[in-house]
Amino acid sequence: ENAHQLQSQKDTVTQKLQETETRNAELEAQLVELEQRLESSQVEQEAFRKSLRSLLQLLDGKIFELTELRDSLAKLIEGGGS
Amino acid sequence: ENAHQLQSQKDTVTQKLQETETRNAELEAQLVELEQRLESSQVEQEAFRKSLRSLLQLLDGKIFELTELRDSLAKLIEGGGS
Amino acid sequence: ENAHQLQSQKDTVTQKLQETETRNAELEAQLVELEQRLESSQVEQEAFRKSLRSLLQLLDGKIFELTELRDSLAKLIEGGGS
Amino acid sequence: ENAHQLQSQKDTVTQKLQETETRNAELEAQLVELEQRLESSQVEQEAFRKSLRSLLQLLDGKIFELTELRDSLAKLIEGGGS
Numbered sequence: 668e669n670a671h672q673l674q675s676q677k678d679t680v681t682q683k684l685q686e687t688e689t690r691n692a693e694l695e696a697q698l699v700e701l702e703q704r705l706e707s708s709q710v711e712q713e714a715f716r717k718s719l720r721s722l723l724q725l726l727d728g729k730i731f732e733l734t735e736l737r738d739s740l741a742k743l744i745e746g747g748g749s
Numbered sequence: 750e751n752a753h754q755l756q757s758q759k760d761t762v763t764q765k766l767q768e769t770e771t772r773n774a775e776l777e778a779q780l781v782e783l784e785q786r787l788e789s790s791q792v793e794q795e796a797f798r799k800s801l802r803s804l805l806q807l808l809d810g811k812i813f814e815l816t817e818l819r820d821s822l823a824k825l826i827e828g829g830g831s
Numbered sequence: 832e833n834a835h836q837l838q839s840q841k842d843t844v845t846q847k848l849q850e851t852e853t854r855n856a857e858l859e860a861q862l863v864e865l866e867q868r869l870e871s872s873q874v875e876q877e878a879f880r881k882s883l884r885s886l887l888q889l890l891d892g893k894i895f896e897l898t899e900l901r902d903s904l905a906k907l908i909e910g911g912g913s
Numbered sequence: 914e915n916a917h918q919l920q921s922q923k924d925t926v927t928q929k930l931q932e933t934e935t936r937n938a939e940l941e942a943q944l945v946e947l948e949q950r951l952e953s954s955q956v957e958q959e960a961f962r963k964s965l966r967s968l969l970q971l972l973d974g975k976i977f978e979l980t981e982l983r984d985s986l987a988k989l990i991e992g993g994g995s
Contacts, residue, residue: 669752670751670752673752673755673759675756676759677755677758677759677762680759680763680766681762681764683759683766684762684765684766684769687766687770688769689806690773690777691769691772691773692791694773694777694780697778697780698776698779698780698783700789701780701783701784702783704787705783705790707782708787708790708794708820711779712790712794716817726766726825747797
């Protein structure tokens with residue numbers, strides 16, 4: 668009688684364990700996937716920021732060239748023919 | 750004898766179940782944290798992009814104003830005193 | 832006989848004098864006109880140069896504003912969300 | 914008596930003619946000088962305007978390059994990693 672009851676309890680717990688292990692495997696898969704998404708997002712953001720830095724350098728160049736043009740205009744106005 | 754063995758097996762499985770449930774709770778906490786980090790990163794990125802869009806509009810304005818200045822200079826050169 | 836000759840010479844010189852005075856008046860009129868054109872050209876050139884100086888100041892303003900925009904972009908890139 | 918008077922009148926007119934011719938030569942010299950200044954001023958102004966046209970073309974180039982940079986920024990913002 669007692670053995671029968673114990674066998675039944677053991678079966679229930681074993682069943683519960685299997686379900687929990689399955690859930691565990693699912694959670695681990697989700698974690699791996701999320702970690703990959705986060706890392707991929709960070710790689711993308713770093714590439715984005717790098718492209719922005721290149722544009723910033725181009726903008727610096729354009730501002731420098733506009734300033735040279737401005738200086739040429741100033742010299743021309745002050746030194747140009749009377 | 751059999752009951753004793755069953756009890757021992759049941760205890761082992763119960764022990765394993767508890768460990769697995771603990772691990773499960775940890776994984777769920779990690780998932781929640783990662784999901785929050787991912788969402789927070791997306792909110793930040795959207796704010797970043799929004800600020801960049803504002804800068805782009807400012808740049809559009811500056812280019813428009815430089816073009817107006819360029820047109821004024823062109824008119825001045827062609828129509829200015831002989 | 833001598834008086835007749837002298838009268839003729841005097842007439843010739845008087846005629847030459849009138850022609851020379853007429854030419855003189857023409858030259859003075861041309862001079863006045865040229866001086867007015869030169870002065871008018873200088874006034875025009877000064878107005879031209881003044882307009883160019885205004886454009887130069889506008890250009891200075893635009894370069895300053897582009898530099899501010901560039902600084903905003905630099906801050907955004909370095910401080911923006913990771 | 915008459916001959917003496919005529920001689921005196923002739924001398925006076927001849928004197929006046931010489932003065933007028935001298936003045937005439939001065940006026941012609943002034944005219945030549947003014948014409949040269951006016952022409953030189955026009956040459957200078959044309960060179961000035963030509964230099965301004967070169968600057969205008971440079972400015973056109975800079976505005977074009979800023980517009981390209983603006984387009985690159987727009988593409989980056991809209992297409993960049995999420």
